[in-house]
Amino acid sequence: MEKYADLLDLAQAHTEREIQLRIAAIQHHANSGPGSDFCITCGEPIQESRRRHVPNAKRCAICQEAEERSRNPVRRSAA
Numbered sequence: 001m002e003k004y005a006d007l008l009d010l011a012q013a014h015t016e017r018e019i020q021l022r023i024a025a026i027q028h029h030a031n032s033g034p035g036s037d038f039c040i041t042c043g044e045p046i047q048e049s050r051r052r053h054v055p056n057a058k059r060c061a062i063c064q065e066a067e068e069r070s071r072n073p074v075r076r077s078a079a
């Protein structure tokens with residue numbers, strides 16, 4: 001039955017690799033996917049021109065700006 005066990009190991013390893021690849025793909029999709037039609041912050045539709053300009057945008061211009069400002073609060077003063 002040793003061969004059978006080897007096959008099981010192989011199948012399991014293959015499945016685990018497959019799962020990891022799938023998780024990576026999902027995470028990649030979440031981080032840099034095709035973006036959203038609606039702003040994830042305020043729920044307003046994202047302008048088509050903005051979506052064309054920023055294909056993976058998940059926020060409208062206003063919320064994106066607010067998000068970036070809250071993430072990097074006035075970097076210049078640090079210098």
Ligand SMILES: [Zn+2]
Pocket residue numbers: 039040041042043044059060061062063064
């Ligand atoms: Zn918004």
